[in-house]
Amino acid sequence: MSVRCYFIPKHIEDRICEHNKDVASNPVGISLAPKTSNISNELRSLRQDVKPEVQDQKISSRLGKNYVYTAKNRQRQPGGLIADSMNEATASKDPNAICAWVLSDYFLRFCRDILGRSSFDGRNADIKSTVHYYVCYNNAFFDGTQMVYGDGDGKIFEDFAQDPSVVFHELWHGVTDRTCGLLYHDQAGALNESLSDVFASIIMQWMNGETVDEASWLIGERCFIDSHNVTSNPNGISQAYALRSLIDPGTAFVNHPYIGTDDQPQDMDHFDSSNEDNGGVHKNSGITNHAFYLFAKSVGGFSWDIPCKIWYKTITTPGLISPNCTFVEFAQATLTSATDLYSSTQPIIIDKLRRAWSLVKIL
Numbered sequence: 001m002s003v004r005c006y007f008i009p010k011h012i013e014d015r016i017c018e019h020n021k022d023v024a025s026n027p028v029g030i031s032l033a034p035k036t037s038n039i040s041n042e043l044r045s046l047r048q049d050v051k052p053e054v055q056d057q058k059i060s061s062r063l064g065k066n067y068v069y070t071a072k073n074r075q076r077q078p079g080g081l082i083a084d085s086m087n088e089a090t091a092s093k094d095p096n097a098i099c100a101w102v103l104s105d106y107f108l109r110f111c112r113d114i115l116g117r118s119s120f121d122g123r124n125a126d127i128k129s130t131v132h133y134y135v136c137y138n139n140a141f142f143d144g145t146q147m148v149y150g151d152g153d154g155k156i157f158e159d160f161a162q163d164p165s166v167v168f169h170e171l172w173h174g175v176t177d178r179t180c181g182l183l184y185h186d187q188a189g190a191l192n193e194s195l196s197d198v199f200a201s202i203i204m205q206w207m208n209g210e211t212v213d214e215a216s217w218l219i220g221e222r223c224f225i226d227s228h229n230v231t232s233n234p235n236g237i238s239q240a241y242a243l244r245s246l247i248d249p250g251t252a253f254v255n256h257p258y259i260g261t262d263d264q265p266q267d268m269d270h271f272d273s274s275n276e277d278n279g280g281v282h283k284n285s286g287i288t289n290h291a292f293y294l295f296a297k298s299v300g301g302f303s304w305d306i307p308c309k310i311w312y313k314t315i316t317t318p319g320l321i322s323p324n325c326t327f328v329e330f331a332q333a334t335l336t337s338a339t340d341l342y343s344s345t346q347p348i349i350i351d352k353l354r355r356a357w358s359l360v361k362i363l
Protein backbone atom coordinates (compact mmCIF):
# COMPACT_ATOMS: atom_id res chain seq x y z
CA MET A 1 0.00 0.00 0.00
CA SER A 2 1.27 3.40 -0.93
CA VAL A 3 1.43 6.70 0.93
CA ARG A 4 -1.99 7.73 2.08
CA CYS A 5 -2.84 11.41 1.92
CA TYR A 6 -6.32 12.47 2.84
CA PHE A 7 -7.44 15.63 1.12
CA ILE A 8 -9.04 16.86 4.35
CA PRO A 9 -6.24 16.59 6.92
CA LYS A 10 -6.80 14.98 10.31
CA HIS A 11 -6.62 18.24 12.26
CA ILE A 12 -9.48 19.66 10.14
CA GLU A 13 -11.52 16.45 10.58
CA ASP A 14 -10.87 16.70 14.32
CA ARG A 15 -12.24 20.26 14.40
CA ILE A 16 -15.44 19.09 12.71
CA CYS A 17 -15.79 16.29 15.27
CA GLU A 18 -15.08 18.72 18.14
CA HIS A 19 -17.79 21.04 16.90
CA ASN A 20 -20.14 18.09 16.71
CA LYS A 21 -19.78 17.53 20.46
CA ASP A 22 -20.80 21.12 21.23
CA VAL A 23 -24.14 21.29 19.50
CA ALA A 24 -27.32 19.53 20.55
CA SER A 25 -28.82 19.00 17.15
CA ASN A 26 -26.78 18.70 14.03
CA PRO A 27 -27.48 18.40 10.37
CA VAL A 28 -27.32 14.73 9.38
CA GLY A 29 -23.95 15.08 7.67
CA ILE A 30 -22.28 16.78 10.60
CA SER A 31 -23.52 14.14 13.02
CA LEU A 32 -21.76 11.55 10.88
CA ALA A 33 -18.43 13.36 11.14
CA PRO A 34 -16.97 11.19 13.93
CA LYS A 35 -17.79 8.03 11.97
CA THR A 36 -16.25 9.24 8.72
CA SER A 37 -13.23 10.52 10.63
CA ASN A 38 -12.80 7.04 12.14
CA ILE A 39 -12.73 5.54 8.66
CA SER A 40 -9.95 7.93 7.67
CA ASN A 41 -8.02 7.14 10.85
CA GLU A 42 -8.28 3.37 10.28
CA LEU A 43 -6.96 3.80 6.76
CA ARG A 44 -4.22 6.22 7.88
CA SER A 45 -2.91 3.55 10.25
CA LEU A 46 -2.20 1.37 7.21
CA ARG A 47 0.06 4.00 5.68
CA GLN A 48 3.51 2.89 4.59
CA ASP A 49 6.30 4.76 2.87
CA VAL A 50 7.15 3.39 -0.54
CA LYS A 51 10.40 3.16 -2.45
CA PRO A 52 10.65 5.07 -5.73
CA GLU A 53 10.47 2.85 -8.79
CA VAL A 54 12.72 2.95 -11.81
CA GLN A 55 11.10 5.09 -14.47
CA ASP A 56 10.15 3.74 -17.85
CA GLN A 57 11.62 6.34 -20.19
CA LYS A 58 9.42 5.37 -23.15
CA ILE A 59 6.52 7.79 -23.53
CA SER A 60 3.36 6.23 -24.84
CA SER A 61 1.17 8.29 -27.15
CA ARG A 62 -1.77 6.20 -25.91
CA LEU A 63 -3.42 7.58 -22.80
CA GLY A 64 -3.93 5.18 -19.89
CA LYS A 65 -7.47 3.91 -19.51
CA ASN A 66 -9.75 5.74 -17.17
CA TYR A 67 -12.43 3.87 -15.18
CA VAL A 68 -15.07 5.25 -12.82
CA TYR A 69 -16.92 3.08 -10.29
CA THR A 70 -19.58 3.77 -7.68
CA ALA A 71 -19.54 2.53 -4.08
CA LYS A 72 -23.28 3.34 -3.93
CA ASN A 73 -22.70 5.08 -0.59
CA ARG A 74 -21.21 1.99 0.99
CA GLN A 75 -17.66 1.47 2.22
CA ARG A 76 -16.27 -0.54 -0.66
CA GLN A 77 -13.69 -0.29 -3.42
CA PRO A 78 -13.84 -0.14 -6.32
CA GLY A 79 -17.59 -0.87 -6.41
CA GLY A 80 -19.67 -1.16 -9.58
CA LEU A 81 -18.30 0.07 -12.91
CA ILE A 82 -20.08 3.17 -14.23
CA ALA A 83 -17.89 4.23 -17.13
CA ASP A 84 -14.70 3.44 -19.03
CA SER A 85 -15.21 6.14 -21.67
CA MET A 86 -16.32 9.74 -21.92
CA ASN A 87 -19.56 8.66 -23.58
CA GLU A 88 -20.41 6.24 -20.79
CA ALA A 89 -19.56 8.83 -18.15
CA THR A 90 -21.86 11.36 -19.83
CA ALA A 91 -24.60 8.76 -20.25
CA SER A 92 -24.55 8.09 -16.50
CA LYS A 93 -25.84 11.65 -15.89
CA ASP A 94 -23.99 11.43 -12.57
CA PRO A 95 -22.06 14.72 -12.14
CA ASN A 96 -19.53 13.10 -9.80
CA ALA A 97 -18.84 10.28 -12.25
CA ILE A 98 -18.59 12.69 -15.18
CA CYS A 99 -16.17 14.97 -13.31
CA ALA A 100 -14.05 12.10 -12.01
CA TRP A 101 -13.70 10.80 -15.57
CA VAL A 102 -13.04 14.17 -17.23
CA LEU A 103 -10.59 15.42 -14.58
CA SER A 104 -8.66 12.14 -14.58
CA ASP A 105 -8.45 12.49 -18.36
CA TYR A 106 -7.05 16.02 -17.96
CA PHE A 107 -4.46 14.65 -15.54
CA LEU A 108 -3.36 11.98 -18.02
CA ARG A 109 -3.17 14.52 -20.87
CA PHE A 110 -1.15 16.97 -18.77
CA CYS A 111 1.32 14.21 -17.90
CA ARG A 112 1.70 13.17 -21.53
CA ASP A 113 1.57 16.55 -23.30
CA ILE A 114 3.37 18.84 -20.83
CA LEU A 115 5.64 16.51 -18.88
CA GLY A 116 6.23 13.78 -21.44
CA ARG A 117 5.19 11.30 -18.78
CA SER A 118 2.98 8.22 -19.11
CA SER A 119 0.39 8.49 -16.29
CA PHE A 120 1.24 8.87 -12.60
CA ASP A 121 3.55 5.88 -12.53
CA GLY A 122 5.50 6.67 -15.70
CA ARG A 123 4.28 3.33 -17.08
CA ASN A 124 0.89 4.32 -18.44
CA ALA A 125 -1.09 3.07 -15.44
CA ASP A 126 -4.87 3.18 -15.74
CA ILE A 127 -6.69 5.55 -13.41
CA LYS A 128 -9.49 4.00 -11.37
CA SER A 129 -11.87 6.21 -9.40
CA THR A 130 -14.61 5.30 -6.95
CA VAL A 131 -17.29 7.94 -6.39
CA HIS A 132 -20.06 8.03 -3.73
CA TYR A 133 -17.85 6.36 -1.11
CA TYR A 134 -19.73 5.74 2.14
CA VAL A 135 -22.41 8.18 3.42
CA CYS A 136 -21.63 11.91 3.71
CA TYR A 137 -17.92 10.99 3.67
CA ASN A 138 -15.97 14.23 4.18
CA ASN A 139 -12.82 13.25 2.33
CA ALA A 140 -11.06 11.90 -0.75
CA PHE A 141 -7.86 9.89 -1.10
CA PHE A 142 -5.52 8.01 -3.43
CA ASP A 143 -4.62 4.63 -1.95
CA GLY A 144 -1.69 3.99 -4.25
CA THR A 145 -3.79 2.17 -6.81
CA GLN A 146 -7.03 4.12 -7.09
CA MET A 147 -8.86 7.35 -6.22
CA VAL A 148 -11.76 7.37 -3.74
CA TYR A 149 -14.20 10.27 -3.36
CA GLY A 150 -16.83 10.98 -0.73
CA ASP A 151 -19.92 13.06 -1.37
CA GLY A 152 -19.23 15.36 1.61
CA ASP A 153 -21.67 16.16 4.40
CA GLY A 154 -23.50 18.81 2.38
CA LYS A 155 -22.85 21.36 5.10
CA ILE A 156 -19.10 21.99 5.05
CA PHE A 157 -17.92 19.93 2.07
CA GLU A 158 -19.60 18.51 -1.02
CA ASP A 159 -18.80 16.29 -4.00
CA PHE A 160 -15.03 15.90 -3.77
CA ALA A 161 -14.99 14.29 -7.23
CA GLN A 162 -16.09 17.58 -8.76
CA ASP A 163 -13.13 19.58 -7.42
CA PRO A 164 -10.17 19.61 -9.86
CA SER A 165 -7.71 20.43 -7.08
CA VAL A 166 -8.78 17.29 -5.17
CA VAL A 167 -8.32 15.04 -8.20
CA PHE A 168 -4.96 16.54 -9.23
CA HIS A 169 -3.58 16.86 -5.69
CA GLU A 170 -4.30 13.23 -4.84
CA LEU A 171 -3.13 11.79 -8.16
CA TRP A 172 0.10 13.78 -7.91
CA HIS A 173 0.97 11.84 -4.75
CA GLY A 174 1.24 8.88 -7.13
CA VAL A 175 3.88 10.79 -9.13
CA THR A 176 5.85 11.84 -6.03
CA ASP A 177 5.83 8.26 -4.73
CA ARG A 178 7.34 6.97 -7.94
CA THR A 179 9.89 9.73 -8.63
CA CYS A 180 11.71 11.25 -5.65
CA GLY A 181 9.80 9.10 -3.11
CA LEU A 182 9.65 11.79 -0.42
CA LEU A 183 8.80 10.34 2.99
CA TYR A 184 5.52 11.40 4.57
CA HIS A 185 6.71 13.10 7.72
CA ASP A 186 8.41 16.32 8.86
CA GLN A 187 9.92 18.59 6.19
CA ALA A 188 10.04 15.83 3.54
CA GLY A 189 6.35 15.17 4.22
CA ALA A 190 5.52 18.86 3.93
CA LEU A 191 7.41 18.93 0.61
CA ASN A 192 5.42 15.86 -0.47
CA GLU A 193 2.19 17.73 0.35
CA SER A 194 3.46 20.92 -1.28
CA LEU A 195 4.29 19.12 -4.53
CA SER A 196 0.68 17.94 -4.72
CA ASP A 197 -0.65 21.47 -4.14
CA VAL A 198 1.84 23.03 -6.57
CA PHE A 199 1.15 20.58 -9.39
CA ALA A 200 -2.61 20.65 -8.73
CA SER A 201 -2.40 24.44 -9.20
CA ILE A 202 -0.30 24.08 -12.35
CA ILE A 203 -2.64 21.49 -13.88
CA MET A 204 -5.75 23.57 -13.06
CA GLN A 205 -4.16 26.65 -14.63
CA TRP A 206 -3.23 24.62 -17.72
CA MET A 207 -6.78 23.20 -17.92
CA ASN A 208 -8.28 26.71 -17.64
CA GLY A 209 -5.64 28.44 -19.79
CA GLU A 210 -4.89 30.87 -16.94
CA THR A 211 -1.76 32.95 -16.44
CA VAL A 212 -0.15 33.21 -13.01
CA ASP A 213 -1.94 36.56 -12.59
CA GLU A 214 -5.37 35.19 -13.50
CA ALA A 215 -5.31 32.05 -11.36
CA SER A 216 -6.89 31.80 -7.89
CA TRP A 217 -4.02 29.64 -6.52
CA LEU A 218 -6.59 28.07 -4.18
CA ILE A 219 -6.82 24.40 -3.26
CA GLY A 220 -10.21 22.94 -2.33
CA GLU A 221 -12.27 25.89 -3.51
CA ARG A 222 -14.90 23.80 -5.27
CA CYS A 223 -15.56 21.16 -2.59
CA PHE A 224 -15.73 23.72 0.23
CA ILE A 225 -19.28 25.01 0.67
CA ASP A 226 -19.11 28.77 1.04
CA SER A 227 -22.67 29.58 2.04
CA HIS A 228 -21.63 30.76 5.52
CA ASN A 229 -19.94 33.97 4.48
CA VAL A 230 -17.20 35.23 2.20
CA THR A 231 -13.73 36.09 3.43
CA SER A 232 -11.47 38.75 2.02
CA ASN A 233 -7.75 38.08 1.80
CA PRO A 234 -5.16 40.71 2.76
CA ASN A 235 -4.80 41.76 -0.87
CA GLY A 236 -8.43 42.90 -0.78
CA ILE A 237 -9.58 40.15 -3.12
CA SER A 238 -12.88 38.57 -2.11
CA GLN A 239 -12.72 34.82 -2.08
CA ALA A 240 -14.93 31.97 -1.11
CA TYR A 241 -13.65 29.46 1.38
CA ALA A 242 -10.91 27.16 0.25
CA LEU A 243 -8.71 24.68 2.08
CA ARG A 244 -5.36 26.24 1.23
CA SER A 245 -4.06 29.35 -0.53
CA LEU A 246 -0.69 29.51 -2.27
CA ILE A 247 -0.93 33.29 -2.62
CA ASP A 248 -1.61 33.83 1.07
CA PRO A 249 -1.20 30.71 3.22
CA GLY A 250 -3.19 31.16 6.43
CA THR A 251 -6.10 32.98 4.78
CA ALA A 252 -7.91 30.24 2.83
CA PHE A 253 -10.67 30.13 5.45
CA VAL A 254 -11.14 32.62 8.26
CA ASN A 255 -13.53 32.30 11.22
CA HIS A 256 -15.35 29.39 9.63
CA PRO A 257 -18.24 28.35 11.92
CA TYR A 258 -17.14 24.70 12.01
CA ILE A 259 -13.40 24.64 11.40
CA GLY A 260 -12.15 28.05 12.47
CA THR A 261 -9.25 29.68 10.68
CA ASP A 262 -6.58 28.42 8.31
CA ASP A 263 -3.28 28.18 10.22
CA GLN A 264 -0.76 27.52 7.46
CA PRO A 265 2.50 29.49 7.88
CA GLN A 266 3.96 31.53 5.01
CA ASP A 267 7.62 31.53 6.07
CA MET A 268 10.15 29.79 8.32
CA ASP A 269 9.60 32.27 11.16
CA HIS A 270 6.20 30.63 11.65
CA PHE A 271 7.21 27.00 11.02
CA ASP A 272 5.01 24.57 12.96
CA SER A 273 7.24 22.35 15.09
CA SER A 274 4.51 20.26 16.72
CA ASN A 275 4.30 16.54 16.14
CA GLU A 276 0.70 16.69 14.93
CA ASP A 277 -0.15 15.47 11.44
CA ASN A 278 3.19 13.67 10.88
CA GLY A 279 5.11 16.78 11.84
CA GLY A 280 2.79 19.37 10.34
CA VAL A 281 2.87 18.09 6.75
CA HIS A 282 -0.35 19.93 5.80
CA LYS A 283 0.66 23.13 7.61
CA ASN A 284 4.33 23.64 6.76
CA SER A 285 3.62 22.85 3.11
CA GLY A 286 2.29 26.43 3.05
CA ILE A 287 5.88 27.73 3.19
CA THR A 288 7.14 25.91 0.09
CA ASN A 289 3.78 26.42 -1.65
CA HIS A 290 4.22 30.16 -1.16
CA ALA A 291 7.79 30.06 -2.48
CA PHE A 292 6.54 28.42 -5.66
CA TYR A 293 3.80 31.04 -6.02
CA LEU A 294 6.26 33.92 -5.46
CA PHE A 295 8.65 32.48 -8.03
CA ALA A 296 5.94 31.79 -10.64
CA LYS A 297 4.52 35.27 -10.12
CA SER A 298 7.93 36.89 -10.57
CA VAL A 299 8.52 34.94 -13.79
CA GLY A 300 5.01 35.68 -15.12
CA GLY A 301 3.19 33.93 -17.96
CA PHE A 302 2.12 30.33 -17.50
CA SER A 303 3.09 28.27 -14.47
CA TRP A 304 3.33 25.10 -16.57
CA ASP A 305 6.24 26.60 -18.47
CA ILE A 306 9.44 27.61 -16.60
CA PRO A 307 8.35 27.05 -12.95
CA CYS A 308 6.85 23.64 -13.74
CA LYS A 309 9.95 22.55 -15.67
CA ILE A 310 12.24 23.44 -12.74
CA TRP A 311 10.11 21.70 -10.10
CA TYR A 312 9.55 18.61 -12.26
CA LYS A 313 13.23 18.30 -13.14
CA THR A 314 14.06 18.57 -9.43
CA ILE A 315 11.91 15.59 -8.48
CA THR A 316 12.79 13.43 -11.50
CA THR A 317 16.58 13.87 -11.66
CA PRO A 318 17.92 10.69 -10.05
CA GLY A 319 19.71 11.37 -6.78
CA LEU A 320 19.13 15.13 -6.79
CA ILE A 321 16.96 15.01 -3.67
CA SER A 322 16.76 12.29 -1.04
CA PRO A 323 13.53 10.80 0.38
CA ASN A 324 14.07 12.73 3.63
CA CYS A 325 14.97 15.98 1.89
CA THR A 326 14.76 19.18 3.96
CA PHE A 327 13.36 22.50 2.78
CA VAL A 328 16.89 23.94 2.39
CA GLU A 329 18.05 20.91 0.39
CA PHE A 330 14.99 21.12 -1.84
CA ALA A 331 15.50 24.84 -2.46
CA GLN A 332 19.14 24.25 -3.38
CA ALA A 333 18.12 21.40 -5.69
CA THR A 334 15.68 23.67 -7.54
CA LEU A 335 18.55 26.13 -8.04
CA THR A 336 20.64 23.30 -9.50
CA SER A 337 17.80 22.43 -11.89
CA ALA A 338 17.28 26.09 -12.82
CA THR A 339 21.01 26.49 -13.49
CA ASP A 340 21.02 23.42 -15.75
CA LEU A 341 18.00 24.65 -17.66
CA TYR A 342 18.46 28.42 -17.85
CA SER A 343 22.00 29.58 -16.92
CA SER A 344 23.00 30.10 -20.54
CA THR A 345 19.73 31.49 -21.87
CA GLN A 346 17.89 33.24 -19.02
CA PRO A 347 20.16 33.61 -15.97
CA ILE A 348 17.71 36.05 -14.38
CA ILE A 349 15.46 33.04 -13.71
CA ILE A 350 17.99 31.75 -11.19
CA ASP A 351 18.05 35.13 -9.40
CA LYS A 352 14.24 35.17 -9.22
CA LEU A 353 14.19 31.65 -7.81
CA ARG A 354 16.80 32.49 -5.16
CA ARG A 355 14.77 35.57 -4.22
CA ALA A 356 11.55 33.51 -3.77
CA TRP A 357 13.32 31.07 -1.40
CA SER A 358 14.76 34.07 0.45
CA LEU A 359 11.35 35.70 0.89
CA VAL A 360 10.01 32.62 2.72
CA LYS A 361 13.26 32.57 4.74
CA ILE A 362 14.39 29.14 3.61
CA LEU A 363 17.61 30.41 1.92
Ligand SMILES: [Zn+2]
Residues within 6 Å of the ligand: 005, 006, 007, 169, 170, 173, 193, 196
Ligand atom coordinates in the same frame (compact mmCIF):
# COMPACT_ATOMS: atom_id res chain seq x y z
ZN1 LIG B 1 -1.90 15.39 0.01
